[in-house]
Amino acid sequence: MQGLRQFADYKRGRIGVxxxxxxxxxxxxxxxxxxxxxxxxxxxVPLSADVIAASPTISAHRQQRLYDSFVGIIDGGGELAARxxxxxxxxxxxxxxxxxxxxxxxxxxLLRRTGSINQNRFFALMLLKWMQxxxxxxxxxxxxxxxxxxxxxxxIRSTLDLxxxxxxxxxxxxxxxxxxLLSEALKVSGHGELCKSMPSIALYxxxxxxxxxxxxxIALGLxxxxxxxxxxxxxxxxxxxxxxxxxxxRQDLEILGFSTYIRSExxxxxxxxxxxx
Numbered sequence: 001m002q003g004l005r006q007f008a009d010y011k012r013g014r015i016g017v018x019x020x021x022x023x024x025x026x027x028x029x030x031x032x033x034x035x036x037x038x039x040x041x042x043x044x045v046p047l048s049a050d051v052i053a054a055s056p057t058i059s060a061h062r063q064q065r066l067y068d069s070f071v072g073i074i075d076g077g078g079e080l081a082a083r084x085x086x087x088x089x090x091x092x093x094x095x096x097x098x099x100x101x102x103x104x105x106x107x108x109x110l111l112r113r114t115g116s117i118n119q120n121r122f123f124a125l126m127l128l129k130w131m132q133x134x135x136x137x138x139x140x141x142x143x144x145x146x147x148x149x150x151x152x153x154x155x156i157r158s159t160l161d162l163x164x165x166x167x168x169x170x171x172x173x174x175x176x177x178x179x180x181l182l183s184e185a186l187k188v189s190g191h192g193e194l195c196k197s198m199p200s201i202a203l204y205x206x207x208x209x210x211x212x213x214x215x216x217x218i219a220l221g222l223x224x225x226x227x228x229x230x231x232x233x234x235x236x237x238x239x240x241x242x243x244x245x246x247x248x249x250r251q252d253l254e255i256l257g258f259s260t261y262i263r264s265e266x267x268x269x270x271x272x273x274x275x276x277x
Contacts, residue, residue: 004052004053004056004057004059004060005018005053006018006038007038007041007042007045007049007060008052008053009049010035010038010041010042011042011048011049011052012049015035015038019031019034041060041061044061044064045060045061045063047181047184048184051067051180051181054176055176055177055180058173058177062110063110063181065110066105066106066109066110066177066178066181067184069108070085070181070185071189073085074191075189079194082186082189082191082194085182086182086194086197086198087099087102087175087178087179087198087199088199089199090128090132090199091210091211095128096124096125096128099127100121100124102175102178103115103120103124106175106178107119110173110174110177110178111174118146122146123166125142125146126139126143126162126166127167127205129142130208131201131204131205131209133208133209133210133211133224133227133228133231134228135228136159136160136163139162139163140155140156140159143155143158143159143162163208167205167208168205168206168208171205172205173202175205176201178201179198179201179202182198183198208224209227209231211231211237211238212237212238212240213236213237213238213239213244214227214228214237216239216240216241216243216244217231217244217248219241219244220245220248220269220270220272221265221268221269221272222265222266222269223265225262226262226265229258230248230262233256234247241273245269245270245273248270249270253266
C-alpha cells in the first residue's frame with residue numbers, strides 16, 4: 001500500500017516532497033533508485049494517480065491489466081459491449097450472469113484466483129445471495145450444493161470465513177476497483193453517461209444488503225437479520241432512513257408475529273434515532 005501511495009505521488013509530481021518528509025536524503029542512492037523505478041512503472045501504468053488511488057490496496061499493474069481489458073472489450077464491441085460490462089443490481093434478473101462474467105475478469109487480473117467456471121459461479125452465487133440479504137444459514141445451504149461431501153462443521157466454518165474474508169473484504173476491494181476502472185474506461189471511450197447506471201456493489205457487499213429499505217433499517221441500528229425480516233413485509237423497498245423510521249414506528253410488530261428479540265431491537269433503534277434525530 002505504501003508503494004502505491006508513492007507511485008500516486010510520483011504521478012502527481014509530489015514524490016520529491018514525499019521523500020523529503022520521509023527524511024530520504026536528496027543525494028542518497030536509494031532515492032535515485034526509487035525515482036528511476038517509479039519512472040519505469042509510470043511508463044507501464046499510464047492510469048492517472050486519482051484512478052489508482054481509488055483502490056489503494058490493489059497493485060497498480062493489476063489495475064492496469066483490468067483497465068486494458070475494459071478498453072479492449074469496449075473498442076471491439078462499442079456501446080453494447082460497454083453496457084454488458086456494467087454490474088447488475090442484485091435484484092435484476094441477469095445479476096448472476098453479470099457477476100460470473102465480472103469475476104472471470106477480476107480473477108484474471110486483480111485477484112490471484114484460477115478463475116475456473118465452477119469457481120466463478122460459486123463466488124457469483126455467494127455474492128448474490130449475500131447482497132440480497134440472505135441469512136448465514138441459507139449461505140451454508142448454498143455452499144452445500146457446491147460441496148455436497150463436505151462435513152457440516154467444515155461447511156459452517158468455511159461459510160463464516162467466506163463472508164468475512166472474501167465477500168466483505170476481497171470482493172469489496174475487487175468490485176470497488178472494477179467500478180472505478182470501468183468508470184474511467186467508459187469516460188475515455190465516450191460512454192461516460194453509462195456511469196450513472198452503476199450500482200454500489202462494494203457498498204452492498206460490505207453491508208450484506210442491496211434494497212434501500214433494508215440498508216436504511218441497518219443504518220437505524222438494526223441487525224442484518226432483523227432488517228431483512230422487516231424488509232420482507234415492507235411494501236416499499238426504496239425507503240430512506242427517515243421514512244424507514246416512520247414506517248417502523250407505525251407497525252405493531254407483536255401482531256405481525258415478530259419475536260421479542262426483534263421487537264426489542266426495533267424499540268431500541270427507534271429510541272436511539274429519536275435522540276440523535
